[in-house]
Amino acid sequence: MSDLANYILTGSVEKLMSISTIDDRIQQSRPGTAIFYYLHPNPESESRLQEYLRKHRPEVLILNRNFPVDVPLIVAREDQWLNFQKDLCDIYFPLPRKTKIIAITGTNGKTTTADLVLQLSTLCGLKAISIGTIGVRGEKGLLEDFGLTTPSFIQLRRILFQHAQACDVVAMEASSHALEQSRVTGLTFYSGAWTNLTQDHLDYHKTMDAYFEAKKKIFNYLRTGGSVYLPSTQIDLANKIAKPESCKVLAGLGEETKSRLPPFFKTKFNLDNLSLALALVMEVNPAVVKVDTRNLLPTPGRFYIKEWDERAAIVDFAHTPDALENLLSAVREIYPLHKIKVLFGCGGDRDRGKRPLMGLAVQKYADELILTSDNPRTEDPMQIINDIAKPLDPKKYKKIEDRPTALINELNDLGAMEVLVVAGKGHEDYIIKGTTKHPYSDILTLDNFLQGRAP
Numbered sequence: 089m090s091d092l093a094n095y096i097l098t099g100s101v102e103k104l105m106s107i108s109t110i111d112d113r114i115q116q117s118r119p120g121t122a123i124f125y126y127l128h129p130n131p132e133s134e135s136r137l138q139e140y141l142r143k144h145r146p147e148v149l150i151l152n153r154n155f156p157v158d159v160p161l162i163v164a165r166e167d168q169w170l171n172f173q174k175d176l177c178d179i180y181f182p183l184p185r186k187t188k189i190i191a192i193t194g195t196n197g198k199t200t201t202a203d204l205v206l207q208l209s210t211l212c213g214l215k216a217i218s219i220g221t222i223g224v225r226g227e228k229g230l231l232e233d234f235g236l237t238t239p240s241f242i243q244l245r246r247i248l249f250q251h252a253q254a255c256d257v258v259a260m261e262a263s264s265h266a267l268e269q270s271r272v273t274g275l276t277f278y279s280g281a282w283t284n285l286t287q288d289h290l291d292y293h294k295t296m297d298a299y300f301e302a303k304k305k306i307f308n309y310l311r312t313g314g315s316v317y318l319p320s321t322q323i324d325l326a327n328k329i330a331k332p333e334s335c336k337v338l339a340g341l342g343e344e345t346k347s348r349l350p351p352f353f354k355t356k357f358n359l360d361n362l363s364l365a366l367a368l369v370m371e372v373n374p375a376v377v378k379v380d381t382r383n384l385l386p387t388p389g390r391f392y393i394k395e396w397d398e399r400a401a402i403v404d405f406a407h408t409p410d411a412l413e414n415l416l417s418a419v420r421e422i423y424p425l426h427k428i429k430v431l432f433g434c435g436g437d438r439d440r441g442k443r444p445l446m447g448l449a450v451q452k453y454a455d456e457l458i459l460t461s462d463n464p465r466t467e468d469p470m471q472i473i474n475d476i477a478k479p480l481d482p483k484k485y486k487k488i489e490d491r492p493t494a495l496i497n498e499l500n501d502l503g504a505m506e507v508l509v510v511a512g513k514g515h516e517d518y519i520i521k522g523t524t525k526h527p528y529s530d531i532l533t534l535d536n537f538l539q540g541r542a543p
Contacts, residue, residue: 091175092104092172092175092176094168095164095165095168095171095172095175096162096163096164096165096172097154097163097164097165098154098161098162098163099160099161099162099163100162101162103148103160103162104122104148104162104176106120106147106148107120107121107122107147107148108120108121108180109121109122109180110122110123110124110173110176110177110180110242111123111124111242111246112124112125112173112240112241112242112243113243114137114140114141114144114146115140115143115144116144117144117145117146117147118146118147119147120147121146121147121148122146122147122148122149122150122162122176123146123148123149123150124150124164124169124172124173124242125137125140125149125150125151126151126152126169127151127152127153127155129153134155137155137157141157141158141159145159146159147160148160148161148162149161149162150162150163150164150172151163151164152164152166152169153166170241170270170273173241173242174241174273174274177241177242177245177246177274178274180249181242181245181246181248181249182249183245183248183249183274183275184248184249184252184253184254184255186256187248187252187253187255187256187257187258188256188257188258188278188279188372189248189258189260189275189276189277189278190205190257190258190259190260190277190278190279190280190281190368191260191261191262191272191275191277191279191280191281191306191309192205192220192259192260192261192262192280192281192282192283192364193261193262193263193264193267193280193281193282193283193303193306194281194282194283194284194285194303195283195284195285195286195288195408195410195411196283196284196286196357196406196408196410196411196414197283197284197357197360197361197364198220198221198237198261198262198263198283199220199221199222199261199387199390199405200358200361200387200390201259201281201283201361201364201365201368202218202219202220202259202260202261203218203220203222203225203259203387203388204361204362204364204365204384204387205218205257205259205365205368205369206218206225206226206227206257206259207365207383207384207385208365208366208369208376208379208384209256209257209259209369209372209373209376210227211376211379211380211383211384212369212373212375212376212378212379213373213375214256214257214369214372214373215227215254215255215256215257216255216256216257216258216259217231217251217252217255217257217258217259218258218259218260219238219239219244219247219258219259219260219261220237220238220259220260220261221236221237221261221405221515222387222388222389222515224247224251226251231251232247232251234247236263237261237263237265237266238260238261238262238263238265238266238271238272239271240271241269241270241271241272241273244260244271244272245274256372256373257369257372259368262277262280262306264292264293264299264302264303265292265302267302267303267305267306268293268302268305272309275309276309276310276311277306277309277310277311277314278311278314278371278372279310279311279314279315279316279317279368279371280306280307280310280314280315280316280317280368281316281317281318281364281365281367281368282303282306282316282317282318282322282325282329282335283318283319283322283360283361283364284319284321284322284325284360284410285299285300285303285325285328286408286409286410286411288408288439288442290439290441290442291437291438291439291440292439300328304329307331307334307335310334314334315334315335315336315371316331316334316335316336317336317337317338317364317367317368318335318336318337318338318364319337319338319340319360319361319363319364320337320338320339320340320360320363321356321360322337322360323337336367338363338364338367339363340359340363341359341362341363341366345381346359348380348381348382349362349381349382349384350381350382350384350385350386351393352384352385352386352390352391352393353384354418354421354422355391355414355415355418356414356417356418357414357415357418358390358391362381362384388514388515389403389404389405389513389514389515389516389531390404390405390514390515391404391415392404392514392531392534394534394535394538396538397504398504398505399502399503399504399505399506399507399508400423400426400506400507400508401499401502401507401508401509401510401534402415402419402507402508402509402510403510403513403514403530403531403534404509404510404511404514405511405512405513405514405515405516406511406512406514407434407435407446407462407511407512408442408446409442409445409446409448409449410449412430412432412446412449412450412511413449413452413453415509415511416428416430416449416450416452416453416454416509417453419453419507419509420453423507425505426505426506426507427455427456427503427505427506427507428453428454428455428456428506428507428509429454429455429456429457429458429498429502429506429507429508429509430450430453430454430456430457430458430508430509430511431458431460431491431494431495431498431508431509431510431511432446432450432457432458432459432460432462432509432510432511432512433459433460433461433462433464433469433472433473433476433491433512434446434462434472434475434476434512435462435463435464435465435512436463436464436465436466436467436469436472436520437465437466437467438465440475443472443475443476444475444476444478444479446476447459447476447477447478447479447480447485448479448480450511451480451481451484451485454484454509455484456484456485456486457480457484457485457486458485458486458488458494458498459473459476459477459485459486459487459488460473460487460488460489460490460491460494460495461473461489461490461491461519462491462512462513462519463513463516463519463520464519464520464521465520465521465522465523466522466523469489470487470489473487473489491519491528491530492528492533495510495530495533495534496533496537499534499537510530510534513529513530514530514531515531516529516530517529517532
């Protein structure tokens with residue numbers, strides 16, 4: 089551990105001799121744990137740290153700047169913050185040697201593509217896991233949940249160490265935040281996929297150019313000779329990426345393959361996702377071409393569909409203008425004679441510029457819009473709803489702030505030859521109000537309604 093002294097500004101490397109693991113979640117403090125905590129230069133961050141330390145005491149606290157605390161403290165050099173974490177991860181969470189890590193980036197479709205890689209790998213005899221928005225998943229379902237598209241640097245290393253040692257394949261979502269923040273430092277991607285690029289996360293990236301450049305960093309982690317695949321619909325994106333040696337645009341799926349797919353693949357965007365997943369698994373095991381694709385299952389919270397009495401309800405995670413357009417154009421194609429109602433909202437404390445764009449995307453296909461809450465966080469829910477409504481035809485929408493009430497009302501009112509699309513939350517089993525998660529699930533509410541139970 090003597091080399092670690094190069095990362096330390098104040099404190100002694102000897103303090104690390106007594107630790108048995110590292111973490112960046114101060115709530116996980118316990119004897120033997122060294123906690124990395126990035127302390128921002130503002131009173132709120134300092135107050136939060138003091139509050140945490142009143143409840144949680146780590147063996148060693150590692151900060152990026154000096155601050156008075158009553159626990160053993162190491163102050164790391166700011167410019168070596170990530171390298172310090174990496175070297176300790178190499179000790180406590182060494183990377184699996186033979187596992188092939190496949191990364192998927194893009195605005196929409198990352199979760200479904202990663203899940204399909206998991207399913208296809210399993211069906212052709214490979215041991216695999218996926219890491220992403222719906223947690224860490226294996227052949228038998230959820231292994232661990234962590235609440236982010238891509239976990240923090242330390243948590244990702246821990247997950248790979250704990251769950252991927254015996255795996256042939258890891259399919260992981262690589263978000264723009266993760267790529268920009270170097271959360272995947274030290275990894276080498278065997279191959280990758282870029283699903284699409286449309287507006288999202290401009291609250292963080294500020295411009296579409298910056299958002300694009302963040303996602304383009306996936307190529308920085310690609311193995312020599314590896315490829316990042318794009319679906320046949322993304323030729324313009326491939327030209328913008330301008331890396332012909334490693335950026336491969338796929339042909340579309342053949343009609344024979346399409347004819348053997350379950351209803352989940354009636355949507356064009358899921359055909360894109362499947363073409364990517366097949367190409368990614370093909371590089372590891374060409375036997376994937378023999379897999380019976382009729383055995384593929386919908387990804388949790390993605391195009392979850394129920395039909396009854398000439399009615400249908402669809403729950404989906406779509407929460408960007410492009411995702412909503414893709415979803416609703418597919419619904420219109422599947423149900424050309426039905427009236428389409430769409431219940432949706434926008435998240436608080438996130439990209440406000442996409443709110444009216446989402447409203448317009450829905451209005452383009454929907455006969456009726458129900459504007460409601462979707463994780464308002466610290467914002468006023470009605471202000472978010474009003475932001476969505478600004479460009480809309482007042483005759484086509486109604487506002488119901490409380491999402492559970494809105495969904496039950498719409499299910500009760502749903503008539504024959506009508507489809508209700510419930511967009512934005514998908515697999516999520518909570519609503520965030522303020523900084524608190526309150527239990528709630530669109531899928532569970534729909535299932536309970538259909539089974540005649542109270543919501």
